[in-house]
Amino acid sequence: MKNLGTVSIETKRLLLRQYRIEDANAMYKNWASDNEVTKYLVWPAHKSEEVSKQYIEYLIRNYENKEVYDWGIELKEIHQVIGSISVVQQNPEIESVQIGYCIGKPWWRLGITTEAFQAIIQFFMEEVGINRIEARHDINNISSGKVMEHCGLKLEGVHRQADKNNQGICDAAWYALLREDYNRLV
Secondary structure, three states: OOOOOOOOEEOOOEEEEOOOHHHHHHHHHHHHOOOOOOOOOOOOOOOOHHHHHHHHHHHHHHOOOOOOOEEEEEEOOOOEEEEEEEEEEEEHHHOEEEEEEEEOHHHOOOOHHHHHHHHHHHHHHHHHOOOEEEEEEEOOOHHHHHHHHHOOOEEEEEEEEEEEEOOEEEEEEEEEEEHHHHHHHO
């Protein structure tokens, strides 16, 4: 496993990149302030643009650390960040990362999150040398599970009352993609 940090990754429609301070307004208005977007997340909706700015400032201070992976999802068509995708947990001993993501409501069900996640999977498998990519979702957030399935992750099981988000304690569906699975897909 060779940590490379939050490097820019380009897809057909997206630029996955480090946040810049000028992204605070777009982060706030495009997704971070929306209670529907944050419904199943572990952090509350931002109450002001200042909260988004402070979070971005925190990330900028930490981007020098090559173990930090936190991308803004920029839609190239509008040159604005519309969501985020990041490593929320990492285990170097078993070469695994857990991915979390969210995207603004106007861009739901357009395949954008799947496109971003697929690019992240390729980066971690081919560049970083990860053996396992995992993700989880509240069982009531069916759309998040569909993204995981579209990206080739397999459901490993449901952990009953094993997670907590803005809805309270919840059952969590766990998915994973192993290097051997990825090699069969490419």
